[in-house]
Amino acid sequence: MAPFAGIKELPPDPLFGLKARYNADSRTNKVDLGIGAYRDNNGKPWILPAVRQAEQKLINSPDYNHEYLSISGFAPFTESAAKVILGENSLAIKDKKIVSQQSLSGTGALHLAGVFIKEFYQGNHTIYLSQPTWANHKQIFEYIGFKVASYPYWNNDTKSLDLSGFLKAISSAPDGSVFLLHACAHNPTGLDPNQSQWDEILAALEKKKHFIIFDSAYQGFASGDLEKDAYPIRKAIDSKVITSPIIICQSFAKNVGMYGERVGAIHVIPSTVESNDSLNRAIKSQLNRIIRSELSNPPAYGSKIVATILNDPELYSQWRKDLVTMSSRIGEMRNTLRSKLESLGTPGTWNHITEQTGMFSFTGLTPQMVERLEKHHGIYLVSSGRASVAGLNEHNVDQVAKAIDEVVRHFGKSKL
């Protein structure tokens, strides 16, 4: 009798199943548009110059070691991470309305936020996710015990934001529900509300006293501008549009290229209108308790790199340039893909490719088209039609455009 013999095998994570199939594909012209990781114009992982310089500075520092961080993480990192997301002159920071902890990148921050809310939030324990949203969001929160609901976001017919559906969902949800919002560069659609739309969304959320979790995984990636990409967060907090609690889950995987080093932070703002030191200490101690029981303390190396960049004016300036480099290249690829599709006369409209922002394009291709792209053309997309634009480059964009043209015509023909 083997005690573990009864465990059922779970299906592979869809995104990583895709990666496994891509890796197993022996075609030389295969293209990976699956996982959202930045690539340069030669399709290679890119180490930001600011990161290289920060690592050199770190290595040359006489007090560099591998000592444990505190349970809350590396203080120079958490403090500067809060400044990046809320702004150098943030009132919430000055007034000490924010509790910050280092987390295991964005996923770790979301997990921590979920455990914390589940245990201590006295409002409604249903979490509303955008339809569609990042594949892992549902799993993260269901696993912790939340009831997961959704709100309309993407209008598939018009390939635009379903603002009225979104606002209606906010209004009809029970007061004090939890809403998970993508701060910018929505994953998987790449479509963000504009500023006036954000203002409407935030006003509706405040009216119902909902709890907001901002998932901020792409600050600097949407527009190349850190401030612009933090608009809804700063509006909600420093302009006090939102008076209910807010949690920000911040990741430096994409915008600093820290992916595998797992650098992130969770910021809890229990109230935007008043600060409460003893409450902040209570929150911090509970977050520490959760972290201590699951991972003890967070990984040091990546947080030291990011702290070095954020605290050194020259490196910070270099980082801003690196953000422009990445977001510009992605923007160019969006333009090129769209113009090639239009030149080919591919059926349908393709302006949404350039209207979307961030790393992803929600192409509108059907699952059958995506499957054919993979099988017939060696081009790997998520079955929802999400493509990582960062996987495109000058060497493969023509091939990708022609392949998309072929699959669109193929299934268009079969409808006749």
Add this chain to the structure above:
Amino acid sequence: MTVKSKFTHLTKEEPDPIIKTLTQYHQDQSPNKLDVSIGVYKSPDGLLYTFPSIIEAKEIYHNEKNYGHNYTTMSGIKEFINGSQQLLFGKDVITSDGEKKIASIQTIAGTGAIHMGLLFFMEAGYKNFYLGLPSWSNYIPMIETVGGKVNTYEYYNTANGEINFDTVKKTLIEAPKNSVFIFQTCCHNPTGADFNNDQWIEVVKLIKQYDHLVLMDTAYLGFSSGDLIKDSWILRYMYEEAEIEFVVAQSFSKNMGLYGERLGAVHVIVQDENYVDHAQSTLVANFRHECSFAPSFGARLAQIIFENDKLYQQWTKEVNQVTQRLQNLRQLVYQTLIKLETPGNWKTVIQQKGLFWYSGLTPQQNDRLISNHNVYSTSIGRVNIAGLNEQNVEYFCKAIDEVVRHNYE
């Protein structure tokens, strides 16, 4: 406008006891202060020690053409996982029959491995956990966090400084079937007291006979005998000879000095090879939900050491040197206490192994060590031997001598 916060019912948690002691230590202005609390290895100069093999691995790492910070896989860096399995179970086990009955993923150091191990047992329906006391203080909140039930028994007899092996056996016999026993592979934290080989064999026999499960916390490999392979013999015995199923939580914080880089792995031994994939997918799914990926930097350094035979040999020698130094310090403490004719029996300091000496000092005596001598031990009397060196041993022993002789009312 006054808004009633929705978090007002939160109570303030007490800080972790060790963190509390460390905070006191850092706030202490005395030039004579001495930190022998948290389990971190230090050089003779009292600074955090970085293994030379790690320094060399870092140099190799930064000069690699393809170095970077990419995502790895959800199971972790494959070469690191293979190396960590071979370290525990031997190279022969991996290659001899081509079968590997081990599901493994990289974790956030040992704590992350224990957490994943606990979740794994819970997922498989085994929720009843047994802890020998005294134990590492973090186990109980970790078990409670995942919803498991904590049962305790006396592992170590503080009065005579020995393992209460009769109680261990009695507990194994009386515990309900499918209980999960948490043991430490070597260098027991906080007592430093380990089963000898005969005792281990008897424990494993009872586990098998009474149908229990085991979580082997393996955080100090190499710090017992100085030999990594010798220190993990019980794991190979369980795997190959006893053929039991068990979970190993492995940490490289101490034996590679990678503390804050959070390098570890969890291994599940499934004796039916048809179900190894099931265990693997369960580990990966749970890890995906909480962390997605483990941090890559520390794993890359370990990979470099595992793949470079010269560096690997160097690392094993360094572990041996560290262990020798700890043993020499223990001898020095013992001899100094004898010379001072400090009341009581101090043989425990040389009988115990690893970073920790479970001194037997009372909470009052430990408080007095702090208040009167600026010596920061833990309130339970656990001393980190690595905080000592030739310059401060005499001061340390005199402080102990004084608090032992002091008349408490």
